[in-house]
Amino acid sequence: DGGITQSPKYLFRKEGQNVTLSCEQNLNHDAMYWYRQDPGQGLRLIYYSQIVNDFQKGDIAEGYSVSREKKESFPLTVTSAQKNPTAFYLCASSMGQVTGELFFGEGSRLTVL
Amino acid sequence: AQSVTQPDIHITVSEGASLELRCNYSYGATPYLFWYVQSPGQGLQLLLKYFSGDTLVQGIKGFEAEFKRSQSSFNLRKPSVHWSDAAEYFCAVGEQAGTALIFGKGTTLSVSS
Numbered sequence: 001d002g003g004i005t006q007s008p009k010y011l012f013r014k015e016g017q018n019v020t021l022s023c024e025q026n027l028n029h030d031a032m033y034w035y036r037q038d039p040g041q042g043l044r045l046i047y048y049s050q051i052v053n054d055f056q057k058g059d060i061a062e063g064y065s066v067s068r069e070k071k072e073s074f075p076l077t078v079t080s081a082q083k084n085p086t087a088f089y090l091c092a093s094s095m096g097q098v099t100g101e102l103f104f105g106e107g108s109r110l111t112v113l
Numbered sequence: 114a115q116s117v118t119q120p121d122i123h124i125t126v127s128e129g130a131s132l133e134l135r136c137n138y139s140y141g142a143t144p145y146l147f148w149y150v151q152s153p154g155q156g157l158q159l160l161l162k163y164f165s166g167d168t169l170v171q172g173i174k175g176f177e178a179e180f181k182r183s184q185s186s187f188n189l190r191k192p193s194v195h196w197s198d199a200a201e202y203f204c205a206v207g208e209q210a211g212t213a214l215i216f217g218k219g220t221t222l223s224v225s226s
Contacts, residue, residue, distance in 0.1 A: 004156075033213050040122070042203060042218035043157075058213060090156060101147060102205075102214055104156035 002027045006091050006105035013085075013112050021076045021108045023091035030095060032074035033102065036060060037088040046089075049074055078110060085112045115140045117206050119217035126194050127225050134189040134220050136204030145207040146187040147214065148178055150200050157203065163187065174198070199224045 004025045013019045025032065031050045035043040045058030049068040063082025068074055074093075078085045088109050092102040116139040126132050138144060145164055149157040161172025168180040178189045187204060201221050205214040 035216075040218060043216040045213045045215075048213045088154075092157075100145075101159050101162055102157075104149075104158075106156045107154070109154070 004091055004093055004103055004105035006089075006108050009106065009108060011108060011110045013110065015112055016080045018080055019078045019085075019110060021078070021089055021091075021110070023074045023076065023105060024072055025074075025091075025093045025103075026072060027093055027103060028071070029093035029103070030071070031093060032068070033092040033094070034058075034064075034066065034074070034076045035090045035092065037090055037107075043090065046076065085110055115144070115206055115208065115215045117204050117215055117217035119202075119204055119220050121220045122218070123221045123223065125223040125225055128196050129193050132189075132191045132194045132198070132222070134202050134204075134222070136187045136189065136217060137185050138187065138204075138206045139185065140206055140208070142208075143182070145214075146178075146180060147205040147207070148172065148176070148187075148189045149203045149205060149216075150174075151203065151219075152200050160189070160202075194222075194224055196224045196226065198222060 007022045033048040034046040044060050046064050047066040049055035065077045090107045091105045094100050094102050118137045147162045148160040151157045160176050161170050163170045163180045170178050176191050201219045203219045204217040207214045
């Protein structure tokens with residue numbers, strides 16, 4: 001079945017450590033996105049990529065980094081520079097170019113102790 | 114800049130009663146409009162979308178939404194709510210040029226018996 005796979009679903013890390021969240025899609029979508037979700041804040045855009053080897057910052061990119069070396073993969077690294085990294089992270093993909101619906105993964109919950 | 118407002122943070126509806134969730138957007142041209150639903154700890158599922166044409170849009174699970182340009186609104190409705198509809202609902206807007214979606218902060222729906 002086609003879809004988006006995020007891993008791990010739950011992740012615990014100590015303060016000051018970098019962590020990488022995986023996002024893989026087999027929908028053959030061009031565009032991929034990372035959102036952060038906090039209670040009462042909705043979804044806020046971290047980074048997005050419309051094509052391989054290219055990505056743009058979203059509204060809250062500080063403290064995060066991404067890469068897009070393959071069409072299927074868009075990993076997100078939460079660096080030690082991110083001041084409040086505990087959150088629910090959602091990866092999504094779409095056909096790109098013309099904004100269409102986003103397809104979401106199941107999310108990864110990061111807790112920094 | 115685009116923005117989405119969902120005025121109601123939390124709504125409680127009796128099972129079998131009708132439902133209307135409000136969404137207002139700010140955007141100069143005709144936007145792409147979406148409603149998504151999220152169960153706790155899960156990703157988001159698309160309920161319906163509006164790109165152009167008929168302003169009354171039908172979606173999955175018996176939901177519908179009406180685009181009203183004069184009011185900059187895209188309210189979600191359901192004639193008879195089921196207990197399984199309890200979830201968080203997000204309205205989102207996108208540009209036609211092709212960028213990421215902007216999400217509202219969400220409305221949590223509780224269903225009472």
